[in-house]
Amino acid sequence: MSTGVYQTSKKDGSLYYRASLTYHAKHISLGSSSDAAIAHAIYREAMDILSSPAITPENYTSRIRHLSFEKAISLLNFRDHGMYIKTPIYLQKGFFSYYLEADYDLKFDNDDLFYYSSHKIMRRGNHLFVNDYGMQYNIAQRYGIKNYGVAGRDYVFVNGDPTDYRYANIRIINAYHGITQTEKKGKRLFVARLHLNGDVIIGKYTTEIKAAIAYNKAVDYARDHGIQKNFIQNYIADLSAREYADVYSALKLSQTYLDYIDSFVI
Incomplete structure (x- = not known):
C-alpha cells in the first residue's frame, strides 16, 4: 500500500482507501476514495502544500486536483500559523478568511474565530447559515440583522464589500420589520x-x-x-x-x- 493510504471496508464489504498524514505530531485525515491511486494523490497534494511555501491561498487551486479545498486551506493555515482548524479558515493580519468556496472567502474579526472554528458555514441562495444545536441560524443575526433584512435597505457593508463581515464594516439602517x-x-x-x-x-x-x-x-x-x-x-x-x-x-x-x-x- 502506498505511503499515507490505508485500506478499509464499508459495511457492505466493499473496499475503499483513506488518506492521512502526520504533521508536527498532529494526525490529519485527508479524505477517502474507492481508488487507491486517487487516495495517494490526495496524500501527495497535501504533502506538497505542507512542504512548499510557494503554495499560498492565492495560488493553491492550481496545485490540487483531488484534495478538497477545505482541507487545503486548513493545511495552509497549519503550515503558516501552527494552528490546525477543521473549518477552512486562514488567519490574516488582524482578521481571518473563511473559504466558502475555493476562490471565495468571507472576512471576519478575530473575535469570531472560536465560533467559526467549530461551526461550518453553508449557503442557500444568498443566505449564509450555520447549524447550531440542530437549528439553522443565519450568520447575519450575529450583527443584529433580522432574518428578513435586505442588504442596501436594512443594512449596508460600509466598504462596499459584501464578503467583509467584520463588525466595523456592517451598519444597520433599519433594525425593525416593516x-x-x-x-x-x-x-x-x-x-x-x-x-x-x-x-x-x-x-x-x-x-x-x-x-x-x-x-x-x-x-x-x-x-x-x-x-x-x-x-x-x-x-x-x-x-x-x-x-x-x-x-x-x-x-x-x-x-x-x-x-x-x-x-x-x-
Whole structure:
C-alpha cells in the first residue's frame, strides 16, 4: 500500500482507501476514495502544500486536483500559523478568511474565530447559515440583522464589500420589520408599512421605535378585523411594558391604512 493510504471496508464489504498524514505530531485525515491511486494523490497534494511555501491561498487551486479545498486551506493555515482548524479558515493580519468556496472567502474579526472554528458555514441562495444545536441560524443575526433584512435597505457593508463581515464594516439602517427611512425637508422620518396584497403605508413617525410600535399596532388592527396572516411583530427591547403601552396608545395609524383594512377582502 502506498505511503499515507490505508485500506478499509464499508459495511457492505466493499473496499475503499483513506488518506492521512502526520504533521508536527498532529494526525490529519485527508479524505477517502474507492481508488487507491486517487487516495495517494490526495496524500501527495497535501504533502506538497505542507512542504512548499510557494503554495499560498492565492495560488493553491492550481496545485490540487483531488484534495478538497477545505482541507487545503486548513493545511495552509497549519503550515503558516501552527494552528490546525477543521473549518477552512486562514488567519490574516488582524482578521481571518473563511473559504466558502475555493476562490471565495468571507472576512471576519478575530473575535469570531472560536465560533467559526467549530461551526461550518453553508449557503442557500444568498443566505449564509450555520447549524447550531440542530437549528439553522443565519450568520447575519450575529450583527443584529433580522432574518428578513435586505442588504442596501436594512443594512449596508460600509466598504462596499459584501464578503467583509467584520463588525466595523456592517451598519444597520433599519433594525425593525416593516420600517424604512426617508427624509422630508431635511428631517429624518421612519415609514411603517404592512404587506398585505401589497405594501400599505401605516404612517410616518419621528423615531424608529415609534414606527416599529405603530407597525405592531397595525398588525393587531388587521388581526382584529379577521386578517390572519403570519405577520412578523417587532420586539422592542429598549422599553418597559408600561412605556411600550403608553407609546402604543398614543400612536395614530394613517386613515389610508384604516380604510384599507376596513375594506380588505379576506
